[in-house]
Amino acid sequence: xxxxxxxxxxxxxxxxxxxxxxxxxxxxxxxxxxxxxxxxxxxxxxxxxxxxxxxxxxxxxxxxxxxxxxxxxxxxxxxxxxxxxxxxxxxxxxxxxxxxxxxxxxxxxxxxx
Amino acid sequence: xxxxxxxxxxxxxxxxxxxxxxxxxxxxxxxxxxxxxxxxxxxxxxxxxxxxxxxxxxxxxxxxxxxxxxxxxxxxxxxxxxxxxxxxxxxxxxxxxxxxxxxxxxxxxxxxxxxx
Numbered sequence: 121x122x123x124x125x126x127x128x129x130x131x132x133x134x135x136x137x138x139x140x141x142x143x144x145x146x147x148x149x150x151x152x153x154x155x156x157x158x159x160x161x162x163x164x165x166x167x168x169x170x171x172x173x174x175x176x177x178x179x180x181x182x183x184x185x186x187x188x189x190x191x192x193x194x195x196x197x198x199x200x201x202x203x204x205x206x207x208x209x210x211x212x213x214x215x216x217x218x219x220x221x222x223x224x225x226x227x228x229x230x231x232x233x
Numbered sequence: 234x235x236x237x238x239x240x241x242x243x244x245x246x247x248x249x250x251x252x253x254x255x256x257x258x259x260x261x262x263x264x265x266x267x268x269x270x271x272x273x274x275x276x277x278x279x280x281x282x283x284x285x286x287x288x289x290x291x292x293x294x295x296x297x298x299x300x301x302x303x304x305x306x307x308x309x310x311x312x313x314x315x316x317x318x319x320x321x322x323x324x325x326x327x328x329x330x331x332x333x334x335x336x337x338x339x340x341x342x343x344x345x346x347x348x349x
Binding site (some may be wrong): 124135151152154155157162163165166167170174184211213215216217218219221222223224225226 | 274276322335339
């Protein structure tokens, strides 16, 4: 069985500052993939970043980057230069060969002026 | 092309009624997934279709839930004899299935189901 744990129900960051969202996971598979999705109030899940477990290099997408620690089974998301539009629920997710995603319970990010 | 679309956007029904939720995946995507998101929670996997293979129904919570997909196009999720605990947002996603897995799933806007 696969599990994903997000231990921060809510986080707050000031505009232009940096924030890190935590995620830990467990899986018995050797090949797996990790994702961060953003869900604004519109409900639409939007892919933020994707990481292949076999790659040691941390994935980066503009202001978003991850810190992937395979041995510790940790996959945190760093948002730099936070913007008001970054306010949303953020979900960490995991998939292996079975394709279906296993999600964490989410972290609500507030961005303040 | 267009993204994943779902209809209706919102559905209110009475306990005991049947409901059908529709999903139109991205054209060319061979895989289609249904998830359920209860209020304040993460997404729970329900069912997965891949081409002509038998669907993975391992996430369906009871035999009141069923889903169909015609080829690689539209899918419908049916909930029979709805119960109040079925109230949730139902999200559909599609992807182009990669041989080694790890395909990126693209989500629709969801259907919010409220059972009175």
